[in-house]
Structure formats: structure tokens, C-alpha cells
Amino acid sequence: MDSLLMNLMIIIVLGIASQWIAWRFRLPAIVVMSIAGLLIGPIFGLLSPKEDFGDMFKPIISMAVAIILFEGSLNLDFREVRGLGRPVTRIVTFGAFLAWLLGSLAAYYVAGLSWASAFVIGGLFIVTGPTVILPLLRQSKLKPRPAAILKWEGIIADPFGALLSVFAFEIIRFLLSDSETGNSLVGFFLASLFAIVFGWFIGRGTGWIFEKGHVPEYLKSPVVFAIVLACFAICDGIYHETGLLAVTAMGMTLANMHISSIEDMRNFKENISVLLISTIFVMLTASLTMKTLVEIFNWKIVLFVLLMLFIVRPLSIWISTIGTDLSVKEKALVSWIAPRGIVALTVSSYFANALLDAGFKDAKILTSLTFALVFATVCAHGFSMKWLAQKLDLAIGDEPGVLIVGGSSFSTGFARIIHEDLDVPVMIADSSWQRLNSARSAGIPFYHGEVLAEHTEYHLDMTPYEFMLAASELDSYNALVCTTFVPEIGRNNLFQLSLRTAKSGDIDDLGHTIGGRILFRKGITWEELNLKVEKGYVFRKTNITEKYSFEKYLSEREEGSILLCIHRASKRLEFFTADHEIRGEAGDIVISLGPPCKEKTKIQEKLDEKKKKSKEE
Structure with missing residues (x-):
């Protein structure tokens, strides 16, 4: 117990110290946290959170992701995207579909995955997510339009990317198994619909009890915290990964009810979110093995990452935003920025095991492939986002x-x-x-x-x-x-x-x-x-x-x-x-x-x- 407590303390301290170092030296926080995790994990072997925490590792990660995603969606007020509704909608629908299709083709033809593994991981790789986008936006000081587009895309695409992977997996099981029927697919769609409705209902109910004064001020943030976890756990228990969809719907519902105490909740959740992002990133990177790190230098994986960076993402954005009022500069910035984060790392490990159990031996490289893309995009976009935004005149000056x-x-x-x-x-x-x-x-x-x-x-x-x-x-x-x-x-x-x-x-x-x-x-x-x-x-x-x-x-x-x-x-x-x-x-x-x-x-x-x-x- 003492050893576990000590390990948890080290992880939290390293995470927050990484945030401070990033602030002090104006570095991308995600990069610093990832390096800290790699140093104490696979490089020096000081910690192995997956082994140390045992069966609690996955639930801790899942609940943290749910809270982070809810905190991000709590900022999705529709008034913020006035005039941006069309490009945002196109990017998170048609753009996401293109990214899934192109990413799956790259995974099959370049990374050497089977069609099944390629389409599952291709769906997952459309996510960017608030865990990486929000810290980068905070540091880069973008102008309102590109910042709003990247924020909305990151938060909305997060649960949909995970669900797209689940959908692809269910389709594959249905096509390849003689015992599977259409019931599993119907069950998946019904579970997703239930998650959206349930999240909306919980959000409306939470807002109503707050507005009517049924919860005292000092309990509002803890009550929301507990409700978010319950909302996530119930939906995720019914069908894996639908919990993320439920908490996103709940957060967006609360954000657009414009209740008087929303700001206090948002501030509380933001503080919790910073702590969780710092801790989870260190935990995940520290849990990697040296074999995974060595494997990412495989030429197939390197070429796949380059294709995702320079071909798949730009094509999906430029094609999906044809006919919108986005300027060429805004398209150029958005088409480059797409860092992957916690959701990609956590969900890929789940699908790696599920695909291996289903007989797809090539799925054993999914973790290496995912980490290669996560680390490459976090570094490339983290260090270049501010510079590129300034070059394109889409950033506020450095002068405070x-x-x-x-x-x-x-x-x-x-x-x-x-x-x-x-x-x-x-x-x-x-x-x-x-x-x-x-x-x-x-x-x-x-x-x-x-x-x-x-x-x-x-x-x-x-x-x-x-x-x-x-x-x-x-x-x-x-x-x-x-x-x-x-x-x-x-x-x-x-x-x-x-x-x-x-x-x-x-x-x-x-x-x-x-x-x-x-x-x-x-x-x-x-x-x-x-x-x-x-x-x-x-x-x-x-x-x-x-x-x-x-x-x-x-x-x-x-x-x-x-x-x-x-x-x-x-x-x-x-x-x-x-x-x-x-x-x-x-x-x-x-x-x-x-x-x-x-x-x-x-x-x-x-x-x-x-x-x-x-x-x-």
C-alpha cells in the first residue's frame, strides 16, 4: 500500500511539475509530460503503473477521460460558433468520414494491417481531443475563429472516433462470424442513441435541480462530479465506449442551458481536468514497454505516421471545407493541427486485445502504431502550432x-x-x-x-x-x-x-x-x-x-x-x-x-x- 501510494505521489508530482516547466519555458505541456512518463517508465524502469495499479488501471484512466471530456464539452456553447456552424459541422461529419477512410487505407497499404484492424484503428485516429487541443490552444493564443474550430472538432470528434472504431469492430465481427446476427449491430446503434438521450436527460435534470435551489452552492461541483461518473459508468456498462458520448451530451446540454452557476462548475472542472491530464499522460507513457518504443521506428510505422500528418489530415480538411467561408490561411492551420491524445492511447489498447482475441495477429502492433502517431503529432503540432499561426497571421502577438x-x-x-x-x-x-x-x-x-x-x-x-x-x-x-x-x-x-x-x-x-x-x-x-x-x-x-x-x-x-x-x-x-x-x-x-x-x-x-x-x- 505504501509503495502504491508513493508511486501515485510521484506520478502526480511529475505531472504537475511538467505543467509548470512547460509554462515557465513556454513549451508544449503534453510533450514535457510524455517525456517525463517515458523517463520514469520504459527508459529507467522506475515505475510501471499498469502493473502497480493492476485491475484499477483501466477504470482510473477511463473515468479520468470521461471527466476531461465533460469539462471540455462544458465549454461548447453554441453562441461561440455563430458563423462557424457550417465548417465545424462539415469537419466533424464529412471530414471525419474522409479521415477514417484515408487513414484506414494508409493503415492497410502502408502499415501492413489487415482490413479489419485497419478500419478499426482508422476510426480511432480521427480523434484529437481536449486533452491535447485545449492545452495547446491555451499556449498558442490563436485568434477566435481557428481556435473555436479546433476546440469544437477536438471535443466532438473524441467520442465519435471511439464509437466509429466500435462500429467497425462490430461490422467485422458480424461479417466474419457465422454465429453473429444483425442483433449486435442494432444493439450498438440503440446503445449509442440511448447514451445521447441519457446524457441530454441527465444534463437537463442536473441544470433543473441547480436552478431550483435543490443543491446548496458548496455541493454543486461535487454533485456534478459524481453525476458525470455515474452517467459515464452506466452507459459504458451497457455498451463499451458509449459512456464518452453520454458525458459529451451532458456537458453540451448544461453549457447551453446558461444556468447561473455554470461558471463555478466550469472553473472547478478545469482545475480537476488539468490535474487529471497531467497524471494520466504520465501514467500512460510510463506504462509503455521498451519493445513498444523500439517498434515505433519500424519503417512501415514511420511512413504511416508521415502519411497521416502530411496527406490524410490535410486532404480531409481541404475537401470537407470546400464551399465554406474559411480562408485559405484558416484551412492551412486547421489542416495541419491534429494532435492525438489520451483517448487514442487508451482505446487502442482495448481494441488491440479484442482483435487479438478475434484472431487478428497483426493487432499486436496497434499500441506501437498509436503511440508513434500520438507522440509524433504532439511534438510536431505542439512545437509548430504557435509558429505557424503567427506566420499565417492567425495568432495574437507574444506581447502581453x-x-x-x-x-x-x-x-x-x-x-x-x-x-x-x-x-x-x-x-x-x-x-x-x-x-x-x-x-x-x-x-x-x-x-x-x-x-x-x-x-x-x-x-x-x-x-x-x-x-x-x-x-x-x-x-x-x-x-x-x-x-x-x-x-x-x-x-x-x-x-x-x-x-x-x-x-x-x-x-x-x-x-x-x-x-x-x-x-x-x-x-x-x-x-x-x-x-x-x-x-x-x-x-x-x-x-x-x-x-x-x-x-x-x-x-x-x-x-x-x-x-x-x-x-x-x-x-x-x-x-x-x-x-x-x-x-x-x-x-x-x-x-x-x-x-x-x-x-x-x-x-x-x-x-x-x-x-x-x-x-x-
């Missing part, structure tokens, strides 16, 4: 942007200097046209609408903005905005203006979990900042060099100036806050708001020079 909530003269001036002088993406959001007047006049990008409204996420693309500054005149509103966006942006990147203690009552005494970090320094309120701007205070940028150090700058700056932020040489933006002291270094640029002393001196010098010239003339 700033979203300022609250229009004012200060917001406009601050946005202008970081946008025009530092080339940082910036946007000012406000529900009032009047408060946006100065931003509109200055040519600063703006969003007219309430950032807290639900529909905002479908009209305002938040991808470019890593920082949010709540800079309205209402302390309570600023605190609410920061608290609301903690899951999306992160507490360290949320800022609000200093509280007006004379008017805010007990707001200072609120817990640290409410609101954002206080900008600049305490006492620098909305009124004071805007008053200074109206009095002629100037936004300045100052270059810190080896000769002109940050300390020298501090000693020489004008009295009454306010330090706003530092633009690091690495392009990173850091804000001065009341709770954290930052210091500039050579190569950094300091942005400040100060009295117009220098500007007045320069103007006076120019006037004196003109007078002198006129006298000489």
Missing part, C-alpha cells in the same frame, strides 16, 4: 496586452503611451459612450459594453490581454471586476486603483480574496490621477541604462511624479503596486506620470531661441 476597465482621461493617456510608445496591445472597456470619448478621439482600441455581462465573452476576445486594470471611479465595481476575472486572468495579473478610504467605508477591511492588487501606491485614487492629468501632468517614458541607473532616475525625478509601470527588456510589463516593490535594470523603460516641468522648460527654450533668431534677423 492590457485591458483597462473604465474610461477616463487617465486611462486614455496611460493606454496611449503603452500602446504607441511600447507597442503593447491595449484596450479600454466601458459601458458608457461618454466615458469612452477621449479613447475614441485618441484612436485607442475600445470596447463599448459591460465586461461583467455574460455575452461579453462572445464579443470581446480576451486572448491578447494578460493584465486587467480596473480603473473606474467606483471602488466596489473595481473590486467586483477583479474578483470575477480571477479564474481567467489570475490574481497576480489583476489590478485596481487605490481605495478612497474616506468614502469607501469598511471596504478596506474586506478579505484579500476580494478585489485586485492596489496599483501604484496607496492614496493614488481615481480622482487624484484624473485631476493630475487635467492639470497638465505628462506621461513619460525613461530609458534605464548602465550609465543612467534606476537609483539615479529615482533621485532626479520630479517631485510629485507617480511611477506607473516598467517595461522590461524581455518585453514583460510590470506594474508598481502598493504591496510589491520593483526595481528597474539596464534595458528597462520606466513609465511615469509627472508634472510638466521638463516640457515647460523645453517650450521656454524653444521660445527663447526663436526670439534670439528674430532679433538677429
